[in-house]
Amino acid sequence: MEETVYNYKEDFELFDDDMDKYEYIIDLGKKSVTLNEADKNETNKIKGCQSSVWFVVRKVDDKLFFDTDGDTVIVKGLAFILAQIYSNHTPQEILDFDREKLKILNLDEIISPVRQNGFTSMLNAIYARAKEEL
Amino acid sequence: MxxxxxxxxxxxxxxxxxxxxDSGATAQKPQVVLDVMHDYYTKYCANIHRAAHGLGNHATKEYEDARQKVADFLNAKKKDEIVFTSGATSSINLVAYGFVKDNFEHVIISGLEHHSNIIPWQITEKALHVIDSKEDLSVDLEHFKSLLKKYPKSFVTLTQTSNAFGITLPIKEMTELAHQYGCKVLVDAAQSAVHTKVDVQDLDADFLVISAHKLYGPTGIGALYIKKDLHELCKAFQGGGGAIKEVTYKNTLFMPIPYMYEAGTQHIAGAIGFAKALEYIDTIxxxxxxxxxxxxxxxxxxxxxxxxxxxxxxxxxxxxxxxxxxxxxxxxxxxxxxxxxxxxxxxxxxxxxxxxxxxxxxxxxxxxxxxxxxxxxxxxxxxxxxxxxxxxxxx
Incomplete structure (x- = not known):
């Protein structure tokens, strides 16, 4: 997980301004899977976001995989980043990963305080699902 | 200019x-507004309506002059028709509790109202009737008339200009219609007053609300206009210092409006800044x-x-x-x-x-x-x- 975070950090450092970072996030959002309508339900919806975001969790061989979607392309990109960081890990590995380590991505520079609340809600959902799957 | x-x-x-x-959310403030507020805090900061000393008298005079300025700006007949509140939202809530709660069962609103002109009527458990909007979002006056016929003597409360779409309602015509059916009318001029002359007498509004911060004034202060004829029907909303004539353990005698509705120490600097902002608008x-x-x-x-x-x-x-x-x-x-x-x-x-x-x-x-x-x-x-x-x- 930490390695994926560092990879994103390096990617972000390539950009001189926020608009380029956003272009990158938008591209990630466009690349991410689109959930089918049935999966975009209230159970999978992340509470506390300004726009709609959905996380679907799959468990394969004791590891969790997160498929994400959102109705705004920027949030979809941010959700995709989180999904890439936390997917393919066991619930215990996720719970052991200190979310403070995400701070090196400096996401607070590119998302507004309101958005940060939504970002925290997404993280909370990941850790909650990992706890359920222990 | x-x-x-x-x-x-x-x-x-x-x-x-x-x-x-984003001035619809809040407008920026001219230096003259900041200056008069700074002057209050640095040169004559004192409480109003209480002190026997000169500073208090100075502050009281500025505060009451500010009330007169708001009255003039809205063309109210008398300055005691103006109550200082914390803004349009608190003004509407004041009317909900001080006037509508005990006097009306039905409230009629347009389909363009801000939440602050919806929620108070739900909290006070009024039957809420929404006037249809046409496809172009203009108000359907025929539907309004049918609601007035069905629910005469209701409380009608309307935004003058929609905060979300800039649509302006024919308030004067609607107020006249509402009065024909024995209704009382509140006009929410929070969005409109910075763009157009608002005249409470011309509109024949019974109540009208504005927020200073959308008028190039400070945040946390606004005004509620209450037509003089209705003062007797308004009840105390909040109790506290400055709002009373006499308090015993058995009873309280309230001051008349506006003081009855200005319990507690008011936003004195805000009122002074508010008046200066209105003066600024007048100069333009x-x-x-x-x-x-x-x-x-x-x-x-x-x-x-x-x-x-x-x-x-x-x-x-x-x-x-x-x-x-x-x-x-x-x-x-x-x-x-x-x-x-x-x-x-x-x-x-x-x-x-x-x-x-x-x-x-x-x-x-x-x-x-x-x-x-x-x-x-x-x-x-x-x-x-x-x-x-x-x-x-x-x-």
Whole structure:
């Protein structure tokens, strides 16, 4: 997980301004899977976001995989980043990963305080699902 | 007077590259407003209506002069028709509890109301009736008449100008109709008063609310106009110092309005700043303001027509103060973020009119709203930033 975070950090450092970072996030959002309508339900919806975001969790061989979607392309990109960081890990590995380590991505520079609340809600959902799957 | 001279009055715009198109949320403040508030806090800070000393008298005089200024601005007959509140929201809530709660069963509103003109009627458990809007979002006057016939002697409470879509209601005509059916009328002029002359006598409003911060004044203060004839029917809403004639353990004798509704130490500096902001508007004049803002609306409308897949709402060309839109296939929140990163400040979201948004089948919109300090260049920069945002998302 930490390695994926560092990879994103390096990617972000390539950009001189926020608009380029956003272009990158938008591209990630466009690349991410689109959930089918049935999966975009209230159970999978992340509470506390300004726009709609959905996380679907799959468990394969004791590891969790997160498929994400959102109705705004920027949030979809941010959700995709989180999904890439936390997917393919066991619930215990996720719970052991200190979310403070995400701070090196400096996401607070590119998302507004309101958005940060939504970002925290997404993280909370990941850790909650990992706890359920222990 | 030029727009550049006006902009120079606002410290916010000095050395600031931001394009501010969110005056519908709150307007920037001219230096003269900040100066008078600073003077109060540094030269004659004292409580009002209490002290026997000179400072207190000075502060009281400035505060009461501010009340007179608000009365003059709204063309109220008497200054005691003006109650200082914390803003339009608290004014509406005051009316809900102090007047409507015990006197009315039915409340009639338009389909364009801000949440602050919906929720108080739900909390006070009134039967709420919503006037239909036409396809262009104008009010359906025939439906209004049918509601008045069905629910005479109701409380009618209407926004003069929609905060989300800039649609202006024919308030004078609606007030006249409502009075024919024995109704009382509250006018929410929070959005309109900065763009157009509001005259409580001409509108024949029974109540009217405004917020200082949308009028180039400070936050946390507003005014409620209550027609003198209705003062006897209004009941105390909050108890406290400054609102009473006499208190015993058995009973309280309240002061008359406005003091009955100004319990506790008031936002004295705010009232003084509020009055100075109204004076500032007077010095510019509504003829100038309306002509200039119409140019901005026309220019924005013309540019908006050339934006591919744009969706507008209502009679945008004749909008007052703000324009709302969406781009087909793009979420308004994405546009808000990308515009912000290009130093263009707009508001995106439901603008506190969720029921209206629901009726339009949208979650929200992008809203650009104007102050007298905005320029055609601001609007041009906005459209350049919008174009770049759309290209980024649709690429």
């Amino acid at each position: 030029s727009i550049n001279e006006i902009r120079d009055d606002f410290p916010f715009f000095k050395d600031n590259k931001l394009i501010y198109l 004049g509504f003829d100038f303001i309306q002509k200039h803002e119409k140019e901005l609306i026309d220019y924005a409308y013309e540019n908006l027509l050339h934006v591919k897949d744009v969706i507008t709402y209502g009679d945008t060309l004749n909008a007052t103060g703000n324009i709302s839109f969406n781009i087909q296939g793009i979420h308004h929140q994405d546009l808000g973020i990308l515009l912000d990163k290009q130093k263009v400040q707009v508001r995106v979201g439901h603008h506190c009119v969720q029921p209206t948004m629901q009726s339009l089948g949208v979650e929200g919109t992008v809203r650009i709203s104007f102050g007298v300090y905005n320029t055609v260049k601001d609007v041009a920069v906005f459209f350049a930033a919008l174009k770049r945002s759309i290209e980024m998302i649709k690429a």
